[in-house]
Amino acid sequence: MTSEFAALQAIGWPLAAGETWPAGAPDWQQAWRDLMAAHPQSRPARVVEQHRSGYVVADGPDQTFPVESLPEWQRPSGFRKGTVTIEQRPGVGDWLLVESRKAVALLPRHSTIKRAAAGEHYQQQLIAANVDTVFVVCGLDADFNPRRIERYLLLVRGGGVEPVVVLTKADQTQDVSDALAALVELAAQEVAVRAVNAKDAQSILTLAPWLQPGRTAVLVGSSGAGKSTLTNTLLGVERMKTSAVRESDSRGRHTTTYRALIPLPSGACLIDTPGMRELKPTGEEDVAENFSDVEALAEQCKFRDCRHEREPGCVVRAAIEAGKLDPQRFANYLKLRDEVAGAAGRLANRRAQKADEKVQGKAPNKYGKR
Structure with a gap:
């Protein structure tokens, strides 16, 4: 035993x-x-x-x-x-x-990592289950997009899992410090950010605290971000297929075509996933948790229902004008807030529909048994 x-x-x-x-x-x-x-x-x-x-x-x-x-x-x-x-x-x-x-x-x-599936009808798609850490992988090339990272974090943190942002291709750029500065808000939210060369075993030792024996981590990110390369380096063998990205936009082809859980030499497990181009919230996410800096400013506004546009005494607009709040981060906050609210409405309707179907299924036939 x-x-x-x-x-x-x-x-x-x-x-x-x-x-x-x-x-x-x-x-x-x-x-x-x-x-x-x-x-x-x-x-x-x-x-x-x-x-x-x-x-x-x-x-x-x-x-x-x-x-x-x-x-x-x-x-x-x-x-x-x-x-x-x-x-x-x-x-x-x-x-x-x-x-x-x-x-x-x-x-x-x-724990679960999931997203809303594409299509007209509300459905949820499971990405991975029973994981401890999510590595949000983003390349330090044309793939680098702070707004997409914020969207990933919104989905990840709703599943009760610790997120870590992994910036790959640190060997291919001189702008690592600029990228870290663009993600400075994440430090206040206690989200770790690590810049690595995914091909260098020594470089990725910085991820060791999240890959201890018995732990499970999942890699998420767009195609070409370096997830499969990172997996191969952690394994010490070329197990996952990789391919070059397009020079025009640093996008990769889907070299990983299905999710797979792989035991690592460290005693941890790693789940590699195909690149995801559509990241729709499920409606269960907490926008305030992911934009605590924006929420804290909004609480100081003069009006409780301030729309943060041209209202007098708007602390959020003042912070943007003073350079203390990135206007693109604020715009993304508004966009994600509306998306989550819309998804929450569809989720509530879906649950109500299922509950109604369940009640109708149990209701006795008024004409009696045939």
Whole structure:
């Protein structure tokens, strides 16, 4: 049993051999314990790859195998859009209970990274589950965009995960200090920022505090930002395919085509993800947490409902005019605030619709049974 737990720990299992969760443990830990007791013949395994045809799971760093999924996780032909929610269907990073290579239960998540899916209907898309750290990767070339970093942070921090901004290609520019200055507001929010050469193992040692044994980190960022290069350097081998970026705009092709969880030599796990071009909020994000500097200024305005345009006594406009608040950061704050509010409305409507469908499904037929 000791060797089994050691293998599980190498892919992020939170307990060592012989350890038990203490009284008063978080709800997810108690739910794990109860589910494992209900399935005594099962063993834990972690989803390391998710494909259209099913899942690949692991019960150790070098032990992967496909599993059959439960019927409620499958999407039958002609399924109604939104029938299978991300709460019901596993994703990379999830823990399953497995018996005879069949998944029998999905263990509750302690953290999630998700976004709203593209399309007219409201849906959420899971990026990764049960992670401790999100590395928001951005290249120090034409890919560098503080406003996009702010958008990533908005989505990440809503999932209960610690964000770290990783600026790659530090060896290709003389403007590292300028980039760090452009992100100075993040320091006040206790968001770590690290500039690295993703090809240099010595340079990325600065990320070691977030890659300790038992920890799980996920890489997010646009195509060409250097996520796969960073993964290869952390592994010490060329496992992930990489390609050159376009010189015109530093954009890369999608060399990573699916999410994959990879054990690292440090004892941590890393989830590499395809580049994401569309980052729509789910409506569950906290804009105030991500723009605490703007919110603090707004509280000092003369009018409670100040729109921060031309109102007398507007502290926000004064800060912009005095050079104390980046006008582009403020414009992004307004944009994201409106997007989150709109998504929250769609989420509320979706939940109300599902609740109504559930009530109607339970309502007795007024004409009696046929």
